[in-house]
Amino acid sequence: MAVSTVHPAGLPEIDVYRHVSIATGTKLVSIAGQVSWDADEVVVGAGDLGAQVERCYRNVGIALAAVGGTFDDVVRLSLYVVDWHPDKMPALLAGIDRAKAALGTTAVPPLTMLGVAALDLPEHLVEVQATAMLD
Numbered sequence: 001m002a003v004s005t006v007h008p009a010g011l012p013e014i015d016v017y018r019h020v021s022i023a024t025g026t027k028l029v030s031i032a033g034q035v036s037w038d039a040d041e042v043v044v045g046a047g048d049l050g051a052q053v054e055r056c057y058r059n060v061g062i063a064l065a066a067v068g069g070t071f072d073d074v075v076r077l078s079l080y081v082v083d084w085h086p087d088k089m090p091a092l093l094a095g096i097d098r099a100k101a102a103l104g105t106t107a108v109p110p111l112t113m114l115g116v117a118a119l120d121l122p123e124h125l126v127e128v129q130a131t132a133m134l135d
Contacts, residue, residue, distance in 0.1 A: 002133040003075055005108060016093060017111035023075045023133035029067055033080065033127040034059035035119065043123045049088055050095035053079070056128035057099030064132060071105040073132040077112070080127040084115025092126075 002025030005018035036044045036052035037059070045051025061071050081088065100106065119127050 002135045003073055003107075003109070005110070015108075016096060017077075017108050019110060021075045021109050025073070025133035025135045027067075027134040029064070029069060029073070029132040029134060031060055031063045031130040031132070033078075033129040034063065035121075035124045035127050043121075046123055047125075048091075049081070049125050050091040050098070052124070053092055053095035053126045053128065054099040054102070056126055057096065058102060060128055060130045061099075061103045064130075067134065069132050069134050071100070071103045072107045073134055074107055074109045074130050075133050076110050076131045078129040079111065079113040080116045080119065080129075081113060082116055082119055082125050084113070 002023055004022050006020040006022065007013050007018055008020060011019050034056045036055035038044055038055075043052075044055040057071070060074070064070055064073060079092075081092065119125075
């Protein structure tokens with residue numbers, strides 16, 4: 001595996017991500033922000049943040065597989081959530097947990113989550129962007 005993660009002493013331990021990742025591979029992979037579309041551009045999980053974040057993670061997994069990677073190769077994630085409020089955290093975390101189970105990963109790469117006013121379409125509630133390192 002080209003990526004390892006660290007919880008530095010002196011920083012809070014967050015279950016869903018680590019503060020630092022160390023990548024040692026030879027191929028940097030940048031994945032465009034993924035929304036909850038299926039292959040036919042149908043929105044998966046309309047109105048359901050958890051279902052949409054799950055689909056976004058799965059789409060990242062599809063993109064990684066296309067270049068010979070897995071979610072375990074992810075160095076960094078960025079999540080953009082429409083109209084973010086802490087009340088949405090349980091749904092977001094549930095979607096991430098389901099996606100990780102489906103993808104067969106326990107990876108917890110560094111993560112930045114930003115609340116945004118809107119995405120490309122009103123139906124999209126979340127977008128997930130990823131960077132990975134492959135050997």
